[in-house]
Amino acid sequence: MAANRAEAATTLGASATATGRYFGAAIAASKLSDTTYTRILSTEFTSVTPENEMKWDATEPSRGTFNYTSGDRIVSQAQSNGQQVRGHALAWHSQMPGWAQSLSGSTLRSAMLNHITNVATHYKGKIYAWDVVNEAFADDGQGSRRNSSLQQTGNDWIEAAFRAARAADPGAKLCYNDYNTDGVNAKSTAVYTMVKDFKARGVPIDCVGFQSHLGTGVPGDYQSNLQRFADLGVDVQITELDVAQGGNQASIYGTVTKACLAVSRCTGITVWGIRDSDSWRTGENPLLFDSSGNKKAAYTSVLNALNAGSGGGGGGGGNGGTGCTATVTPGTVWGDRYNTSVTVSGASTWTVVVTMTAPQKITSTWNGTATWDASGNVMTMKSNGSGAAFGFTTSFNGNTTARPQISSCTGS
Ligand code: G3I
Numbered sequence: 001m002a003a004n005r006a007e008a009a010t011t012l013g014a015s016a017t018a019t020g021r022y023f024g025a026a027i028a029a030s031k032l033s034d035t036t037y038t039r040i041l042s043t044e045f046t047s048v049t050p051e052n053e054m055k056w057d058a059t060e061p062s063r064g065t066f067n068y069t070s071g072d073r074i075v076s077q078a079q080s081n082g083q084q085v086r087g088h089a090l091a092w093h094s095q096m097p098g099w100a101q102s103l104s105g106s107t108l109r110s111a112m113l114n115h116i117t118n119v120a121t122h123y124k125g126k127i128y129a130w131d132v133v134n135e136a137f138a139d140d141g142q143g144s145r146r147n148s149s150l151q152q153t154g155n156d157w158i159e160a161a162f163r164a165a166r167a168a169d170p171g172a173k174l175c176y177n178d179y180n181t182d183g184v185n186a187k188s189t190a191v192y193t194m195v196k197d198f199k200a201r202g203v204p205i206d207c208v209g210f211q212s213h214l215g216t217g218v219p220g221d222y223q224s225n226l227q228r229f230a231d232l233g234v235d236v237q238i239t240e241l242d243v244a245q246g247g248n249q250a251s252i253y254g255t256v257t258k259a260c261l262a263v264s265r266c267t268g269i270t271v272w273g274i275r276d277s278d279s280w281r282t283g284e285n286p287l288l289f290d291s292s293g294n295k296k297a298a299y300t301s302v303l304n305a306l307n308a309g310s311g312g313g314g315g316g317g318g319n320g321g322t323g324c325t326a327t328v329t330p331g332t333v334w335g336d337r338y339n340t341s342v343t344v345s346g347a348s349t350w351t352v353v354v355t356m357t358a359p360q361k362i363t364s365t366w367n368g369t370a371t372w373d374a375s376g377n378v379m380t381m382k383s384n385g386s387g388a389a390f391g392f393t394t395s396f397n398g399n400t401t402a403r404p405q406i407s408s409c410t411g412s
Pocket of ligand 1: 094179211240280
């Protein structure tokens, strides 16, 4: 755990840097005048991805006429913060401008290649990694290519896109990026087969992005899926991470972070937005900061995982103790407060870290010895000989929806 380390960093970016990785966020140019947003952006993140500003509809609204105003704004903001930029996305069936949607065949193919050449040339030298092709595989369980107008230009459209991007900006890492490829399944295996073929034939590809738009679970083979791609000789990156709010949000974020840390070629993690109110998943509160910009339990879970990994030189690292499992059982709820009990299994002497969402506050505890971090939101509860369960009362203070999150359980 972080507490066992001499120097646990206190921001996502610094902690990730200590492991040799970046920690990024998707950002919107239209939000760069929001001071809460820019404060978190400049403090916590070492990489940015433009959420929409470098897509085809944004950068080439009419054929042959390029508009880089918003994309350039993001790049200059990133440069002034010392952040790297992931370019997103050169070729994608979605968010194509209307004029391109009406094209097909060789006309569309040459328009696509011209688009890639122009955009990658404009940003040459400023982009760490490009999502060259986005979401080209179907969700049919068969591993088929998605049936799009781009696909109909010929099955070699993906490699043609990668070759055009390499020619335009030889210094950028070139990634294939997709969703629902986060575990071993027909879709991820089809991408795997394509990457293997590209490597064998010398088609320029350097990285694979795993979007990781997750619900209430994470595939059990998440890490081994990343590893099998890395073993092909490409970097892997978590490119659009967000997780539905629910009982497991913090632990899923922690699991994903640890998986990246355990794969030496997993070079970084990007979350798809900063605050819950910035997310495309309206109402799901899937990000690391609440809508007011407060750190959530999920944030602490990621930070702790990064700090636990920082001694591993990018290759994992331990948590300084044996494992245990802490299970939350909701208790009585009153108008102004509620009870929670936590049962610990797997160790008789334990330390459980519980993270609360402000402005909620724990007002009393039982059957353990509690200490608090400076913010008052993170409680470290140690066993005191009273058994395998402890409990506490939390006052709502105006937030009746948030619930405590278990950030870690360490036995000794
Ligand atoms: O900016 C206009 C605004 O002027 C207009 O009034 C409004 C009316 O619809 O639309 C606004 O644009 C929206 C834009 O987001 C900015 O908010 C678009 O309609 C909307 O389609 C667009 O959605 C984006 C979506 O991609 C489009 O497919 C999301 O922001 C963006 O988060 C999302 O990101 C994708 C990745 O690129 C690829 N992977 C999946 C991921 C989530 O869908």
